[in-house]
Amino acid sequence: MRLFEPLKINNMELKNRLVMPPMCMYSACRQDGGVTDFHLAHYAARAIGQVGLIIVEATAIRPEGRISNECLGIWEDKQIEGMARLTKAIKEQGAVPSLQINHAGRKAVTKDNRHLAPSAVAYNDHPVTYEEMTSRDIEEVLDAYREAASRADAAGFEGLEIHAAHGYLIHQFLSPLSNARDDAYGQDRSLFLNKAVAAIDETWPKDKALWIRISATDWLEGGVTPADWIKWIKGLPRKMDMVHVSAGGLQKASVHPYPGYLLPLAAQIRNGTGLPVIGVGFLDEDQLIVQALEGGSCDLAALGRELLRNPNKANDLAWRYGRPDLVTAQYTRAYKERM
Numbered sequence: 068m069r070l071f072e073p074l075k076i077n078n079m080e081l082k083n084r085l086v087m088p089p090m091c092m093y094s095a096c097r098q099d100g101g102v103t104d105f106h107l108a109h110y111a112a113r114a115i116g117q118v119g120l121i122i123v124e125a126t127a128i129r130p131e132g133r134i135s136n137e138c139l140g141i142w143e144d145k146q147i148e149g150m151a152r153l154t155k156a157i158k159e160q161g162a163v164p165s166l167q168i169n170h171a172g173r174k175a176v177t178k179d180n181r182h183l184a185p186s187a188v189a190y191n192d193h194p195v196t197y198e199e200m201t202s203r204d205i206e207e208v209l210d211a212y213r214e215a216a217s218r219a220d221a222a223g224f225e226g227l228e229i230h231a232a233h234g235y236l237i238h239q240f241l242s243p244l245s246n247a248r249d250d251a252y253g254q255d256r257s258l259f260l261n262k263a264v265a266a267i268d269e270t271w272p273k274d275k276a277l278w279i280r281i282s283a284t285d286w287l288e289g290g291v292t293p294a295d296w297i298k299w300i301k302g303l304p305r306k307m308d309m310v311h312v313s314a315g316g317l318q319k320a321s322v323h324p325y326p327g328y329l330l331p332l333a334a335q336i337r338n339g340t341g342l343p344v345i346g347v348g349f350l351d352e353d354q355l356i357v358q359a360l361e362g363g364s365c366d367l368a369a370l371g372r373e374l375l376r377n378p379n380k381a382n383d384l385a386w387r388y389g390r391p392d393l394v395t396a397q398y399t400r401a402y403k404e405r406m
């Protein structure tokens with residue numbers, strides 16, 4: 068069964084196809100965006116539960132790029148130590164640690180910070196004054212991507228996910244609904260993304276996996292589309308090792324999620340780019356997870372809220388689908404003696 072087949076992405080050796088997608092826990096040290104004991108226990112628990120790939124939550128490349136004051140950060144060297152403890156904890160429990168790096172742009176709700184955006188276009192009814200980024204601001208953020216990638220490498224992450232989804236800064240540059248600039252970054256809305264990838268490529272090793280998380284659609288008239296994404300991904304200055312296919316988040320939109328509702332988008336991006344994809348979105352039901360992988364909609368399946376509810380989901384699936392040998396050794400009695 069594909070669910071339990073290993074997969075190699077660049078040099079990441081994934082033991083199965085289950086992924087913990089990035090999920091902000093708003094539990095970092097308020098002062099310095101540092102890793103806390105909560106993060107160590109939280110991620111180690113999912114690693115113990117046999118998730119193959121863990122993508123640590125959106126981590127800010129600059130202080131003003133945090134979504135909230137409680138977000139993790141990787142904007143200075145002293146944050147490396149906590150991150151290194153986290154990668155060690157995840158690896159020791161048998162999962163592969165990776166990190167999502169982000170700048171929130173106009174979706175930041177931090178206090179005492181600038182609120183940068185490609186254009187001064189409001190996010191829904193956010194009561195925030197936006198500053199249209201100057202070319203100097205842009206250069207500083209691009210430098211921060213380069214440095215964040217270098218720190219993520221030093222901390223021992225084996226994979227790096229560029230957050231270009233959910234209406235955060237890169238997505239804001241890409242969507243015509245949030246980018247009204249008349250300079251080069253408005254004429255070519257993918258320029259900021261391309262420069263961010265080029266900056267990351269300078270420090271993130273070639274033999275470590277690099278991928279992008281996208282919102283394949285804004286669910287809005289005039290927003291980004293899967294066809295845009297296929298073109299942008301093919302034009303990137305470094306070839307991505309895979310794509311994590313999500314959707315939405317740019318502005319309020321009318322969407323009615325149902326189990327697996329994003330899988331057709333994942334399949335479209337997979338076919339259009341020829342790259343492996345992570346599928347996500349209400350993959351809560353066992354048969355749906357199996358079918359998404361067997362049917363070729365996605366190569367990896369990410370379970371978000373389900374893994375918050377049940378860190379041992381991978382163990383449950385291994386037991387249910389005839390692979391008791393894959394259940395965490397220390398927990399086998401919980402399964403054998405269930406009745």
Ligand SMILES: Cc1cc2nc3c(=O)[nH]c(=O)nc-3n(C[C@H](O)[C@H](O)[C@H](O)COP(=O)(O)O)c2cc1C
Nearest residue numbers: 088089090091124125347348349350369370371372
């Ligand atoms: C508490 C929470 C925090 C989240 N934080 C992030 C994040 O940091 N980065 C991101 O790309 N997506 C984030 N998401 C979205 C999830 O990664 C995932 O795409 C979403 O929950 C849908 O998957 P699910 O239906 O399996 O939960 C978050 C979701 C939740 C529930």
